[in-house]
Amino acid sequence: MTTQTVERARAYDTTRALLKVSNLEVEYWTRRGVVRAVDGVSFEIYPNEVFGLAGESGCGKSTIAHAITRLLKPPAYIVGGEATFDGADILRMDEDKLRGFRWEHIAIVFQSAMNSLNPVLSIREQITDVIQMHRQVSKKEATERARELLQVVGIDPSRINSYPHQLSGGMRQRVVIAIALALNPELIIMDEPTTALDVVVQKQIIDEIRELKERFGFSILFITHDLSLLVEFSDRIGIMYAGEIIETAPSREVFTNPKHPYTQRLMNSFPTISGPRQALLGIPGSPPDLITPPTGCRFHPRCPVMIQGLCPQVHPELMAVSASHRAACHLVAEEAADYAKRA
Numbered sequence: 001m002t003t004q005t006v007e008r009a010r011a012y013d014t015t016r017a018l019l020k021v022s023n024l025e026v027e028y029w030t031r032r033g034v035v036r037a038v039d040g041v042s043f044e045i046y047p048n049e050v051f052g053l054a055g056e057s058g059c060g061k062s063t064i065a066h067a068i069t070r071l072l073k074p075p076a077y078i079v080g081g082e083a084t085f086d087g088a089d090i091l092r093m094d095e096d097k098l099r100g101f102r103w104e105h106i107a108i109v110f111q112s113a114m115n116s117l118n119p120v121l122s123i124r125e126q127i128t129d130v131i132q133m134h135r136q137v138s139k140k141e142a143t144e145r146a147r148e149l150l151q152v153v154g155i156d157p158s159r160i161n162s163y164p165h166q167l168s169g170g171m172r173q174r175v176v177i178a179i180a181l182a183l184n185p186e187l188i189i190m191d192e193p194t195t196a197l198d199v200v201v202q203k204q205i206i207d208e209i210r211e212l213k214e215r216f217g218f219s220i221l222f223i224t225h226d227l228s229l230l231v232e233f234s235d236r237i238g239i240m241y242a243g244e245i246i247e248t249a250p251s252r253e254v255f256t257n258p259k260h261p262y263t264q265r266l267m268n269s270f271p272t273i274s275g276p277r278q279a280l281l282g283i284p285g286s287p288p289d290l291i292t293p294p295t296g297c298r299f300h301p302r303c304p305v306m307i308q309g310l311c312p313q314v315h316p317e318l319m320a321v322s323a324s325h326r327a328a329c330h331l332v333a334e335e336a337a338d339y340a341k342r343a
Contacts, residue, residue, distance in 0.1 A: 052234035
């Protein structure tokens, strides 16, 4: 990956937020106790923007996606915060309004296409069901639309009568993307859509998603644990750790100037494809138990630059270090104070 790659021109509308998440809190009620899986998370996504969420498994990324689309089921509960889409409060919609809102305005692509698709229904039935649920069209018109969608995602329309088990992993993932595109939503949430695919197919899928975004103009919330992929694909990135967002910045700044020690370690954990060989640095320890999270900064038990007497006791807030870069770390407090004086 080169600097030129992440410094390519960005073209998204920053005049208004399409999706605004404010202080979102989600809990799982278990026999061991309450797990605060998402704790005070806030971010915005703008029209025609790709916003990425990255972090280790279990940090709350997928829970956010399911909360935004109101797909959480007990023992998961949204206990606080707001999620508004173009001014509409998603978390307070009744079931009828929510049913019309999903797929029409926000669609989701799950990480396992085989689990997302019904194994006993043909591809034709699964796409046309979505279309006819939301549009007053005939079966013939819905089928024609389904054929167009398959062609859009690179599948021969002749495969429309196939069943999921008759398609490869990459083709199944393309079908799920076609279903997400069926009603031309403004935002598509992609929850690790390439995780189960080999690297060649991953690149093909990502290239196709990028092309479709430019063609149809939708925004993307892209969730993955692969930070190198996000730097390549996203406009802005939010880094999550233990249920919190600990850093947000444009992708090129995450690549060239990460501020949080956790982000720095993530950036050092994948190899470059050019330049001199460098030793990869892992992150010692394991993510914390969110029933009893660490006091102060949640990363401090694993942090190589922890400040004794401060990090274990005082929880850091997200602080602006530039107009577009924020980090929740005591080490950036002086830099944030200097920026606040200049701003």
